[in-house]
Amino acid sequence: MPELPEVEVTRRTIAARLHGARVTSVRCGKPLRWPLGCAPAGLVGSRLGEVIRHGKYLWLPLRRDAAQPPAGVDGGLLMHLGMSGSLAFHDTASEPGPHAHFDLGTDRGLLRLTDPRRFGAVLWSPSLEEAPAAPLLARLGAEPFDPALTPQALHAACRRRKVAIKTLLLGGQVVVGAGNIYACEALFRAGIDPRTRCDRLSLPRCTRLLAALRETLGRALELGGSTLRDFSDAHGVAGEFQAEAGVYGREGQPCPRCGTAVRRIVQAQRSTFFCPVCQRRA
């Protein structure tokens, strides 16, 4: 499923082609998380700016093109891939298919959101600083590769919370980008028990965790977004990253580091995989 690396790879894939493109048609399929929030036809004529990413959200800026009618609108589309969504250019002539729920036709090609489970979203907003986009982004924490996110900053954020560190990573209020897979893998790499309360993590352990998170996400980015390629089967983990996963989805199998059987527990209604020997609470 699309976690930060997959969303970033998606952004890089579509950004250059979309930049400067003119919207020629908009088609909505079945409902996604929210209604689009504007009349689809009203977007026609807008020109696309540079696609940016905030956490797992993508922002496709639109601006009016007064030169030729219809001029379109000023604003943009906030998109989320949910857990089964993908964005790709399609042949204008191709059939939408049962899971194609949003088409953005442009003079550079047809960008299509395909999302079988429809947890994804496409939401029109006048800007990133206004509703409805602003309140959605307001709750997001720091970008994992933001230099401003120091071990000290992570430690300070942890000190005020009692939730398990795995739950904190998944929540995204402090650091965005890690979904269930990368949260488990980062904690494994850092040697931290996922059940450890945030306020019990020392600064050295926060330092290790931040480094491990960056290594994990960075490695996935290198692989071109491990789960992107093949997300539609094997519950989204059939991509290249699964071969590298130390613990995720490996309940009962030997820990690659020490051989102990990997354990599976449930935290915040999500599966957590970890090595009970390599990952410690202190």
Place this chain on the structure above:
DNA sequence: AGTTAAACCTGGTTGC
């Protein structure tokens, strides 16, 4: 306020 649970949805897998 901080934390937890329910809801959204559907393809795939498991159990009867």
Place this chain on the structure above:
DNA sequence: TGCAACCAGGTTTAAC
């Protein structure tokens, strides 16, 4: 074999 039950996932929303 067929069908029901359950599972996975990210995020928001509602409720403790």
